[in-house]
Amino acid sequence: MLNKQGQRQITNALVFLGPACVFLVVLLVIPIIVDLVVAFTDMEQTIIVTELTTEQFRKIVRPNEDALLGFELRGSFYRALAKTAVFVFFTLTIFNITFGLLLALTTTALPDWLGGTFRAIWLLPRMSPSVVYALLWIWVVDPTERGLLNQILVNVFGTEPVNMFLDQPMALIVVANGFIGASIGMLILTSSIRSIPEHLFHAARVDGAGSLSIVRHIVLPALRWPLSYITVFQALALMVSFEYIFLIMGPARSTMTMAMLAYTKTLAPQIGSGQYAYGAAITLILIVFGTVVALVLYRLANMRSLLANPKIEVQ
C-alpha cells in the first residue's frame, strides 16, 4: 500500500512539476551554460570552435595598472554600460513607476466606465505588434516636415523642426519604451488600489482626510509592495530589452545599450555581426549584472516578506 502511495506521489510530482522543470532547464539553464561556454571560445561567423580563450573579455576590459581592480573598461563597453543605466533609470522612474502610478490613481478615481476606457487606451500599444508601434514612432519623430511632431512644432507653434534621432536619441527610446511600460505598472497598481477595503476610504473621509491625504495615508502605504515588485521586475526587464531600441534607432551608437551591443555583435544583419563569442561574453556580464541588481533590489525592497504573505488585507 505504502509503496503504491509512494509511486503515486512521484507520478504526481512529475505531472505537476515536470513541465515547469523542463521549461526552466531548456529555456534558462541550458542557454546560460551555453553562453558561459561560448564566452570563453573564439566562435565567430560559424559555430566551429578552434580554441578556448579569454580573448573576448580583453575586448571589453584592458589592463591598467592605475585602475582600482587592475583593469579598466574599454570605451565602447563603458558607453554601453552608461547608456543602459540611463535608459533603465529614466524609463523606470519616470514612466513605469511614476506615470504608471499616476494612471492608476487617476483612472481609479474616475467613474468605472471612464477609467476603464482610459486604461484600455493605454493598453493599446501593448496589444499592437511591436513593429507597428515602432513604425508609428518613426513616423512621429521623422526629421522631415512629414513627421507628426515636426508638423505640430512647425504649424502650431511655429518653431524649427527637430531631429530626435540625432539630437535626443536617448529621450526618444525612453519615451517610446515608457509609453508601453507604464501600462504594466498601471494594471498592477490599479488592481492593488481596488483591493484596498472600501471601508478604509470611508473611515478616512469621516476622519477628515481630503483626496490628497487619502492618497498619501491610505493608498500609497498599500502600494508599497506592488511598487517594489514593479521596480525589481521592470528594472530587470528593461536591462535586457532592446526590441524598440533596435526597431526605432537601428544599431545606432547613440543608443547602444548592453543588450543592443550583444545583439548587434552577434545576430543583427549586415553590420559586422557574427561575433558569437564576443556577444556571449557581453551577455554573460549582463547576466551577472542582472543577478546583482536583482539581489540588491530584493534586499532593498524586502521582497522576501512581500512573497511571504498578503499585505493588503486589514486582518
Add this chain to the structure above:
Amino acid sequence: MARIELVGVAKRWGNTVAVEDMRTELEDREFVAILGPSGCGKSTTLFLLAGIYAPTEGEIRFDGVRVNEVEPKDRNVGIVFQSYALYPNMTVEQNIMFPLRFVSMEATEAQKQAREIAELVQIEKLLERRPGQLSGGQQQRVALARALIKKPNLLLLDEPLSNLDATLRLSMRSEIRRIQRELGVTTILVTHDQVEATTMADRIICMNDGRIEQIDTPENLYRRPNTTFVASFVGSPPINLVAGSIRESRFVAGERSFPLSGITETAEVWMGLRPELLAVADEGLPATVATIEPMGREILYGADSPLGFLRFLEAAPLPRFSFGDKVRLATVVENVLFFDGTDGGRIDGASLNEFS
C-alpha cells in the same frame, strides 16, 4: 453633541430603493439603535448620516441645520465600522491620532488627547502595536477610540460587536454604554441583533425593507409591536402568529373559535401569542408535543394544536414532557395581540375573552 433629524430621507440607486421616507428625531445624548434584518437599509441610513452617501430625497439636519451637502469631514461624526477599518500601516497611536491631523493642533496636545481616549477604552498599553497584532476586541476598542477622539457630535456604530465572540460581546455591550454615558455623545447603533439593541439603546428604530416599522422603547417594541414584522422580529423565540378571522365577535381559526370583545366588524386578522406567555395548564387548548429544545435555563417546546404549530417556553432545567404527550395550553388573555390580516398593523382595543 447634537440633535439629529431625518426628514423624509430616501436613498435610491437607479431603481433599487435602499431607504424610503425615513422620518425621525434623535435627542441630544440619546442612544438609539437601528434594528432590522440584513438588507433593510440600516447601514445605508448610517452612511447617510456620516455623509458617505448623499440622500436622493429629504433632508438631514444636525441641530436644525441642513447637512445634506456637508462633506463627511465637516460633519464631525465618529464612526466604527463592522470591519473596524483600522489603517493597517499605522500604529494604534497613529490610528487614534489620525483624525487630529486634519484639525490644527499641537503634536503634544494631540498625543495627550490620544492617551486620554486610549485610557478611556483601556488600550493604553497597546499604543505601539499595529492593527495586525491585535485581537478582534482590541481592534474594536481602537476603532472606538479613533471615532471618539474628535469629540464628535454624533457617534455611529455599524454592527460593532458582530465580529466578537459571545463573552466579549457581552462585556463590550456594557463598556460601550458606559463610555457613551461618560461622554454624553448622541449615538446610533446599527445592529441585526435584538438583544444588542434592547440592552444598549434608549430607543429602537425597527426597520424593514428600507422603511421604519416602529420607533419605540425596547419594552414597547416587545409588548406593543406596531406590526406583525416587529412582533416576529423582536422577541426570541419568535412570537406565534395564527391566521384567522373575526366574525360575530369571535376569533375564528380553522374549526376553532374564541369569544372576543372590542371589535365587532368582520375582518381577516393575525393573532399573536408570545411563547413565554403560553403555559401548560389543567384547562385550555389541547395540543401534542412535537419538538423539544432545551435552552439551558428554559425549554422551548413546539406543539401541534388546532391553531397549528405553537411554541411555548417552560422555565425548567429538565424536560417535563416527551414527544407525543397531550397537554393543554393556556395564556393570559390580555396579552394576546391582534394584527390586521392585510397590512399587518396592530389592532388596538381587541381582546380575547377566553382561550380554550
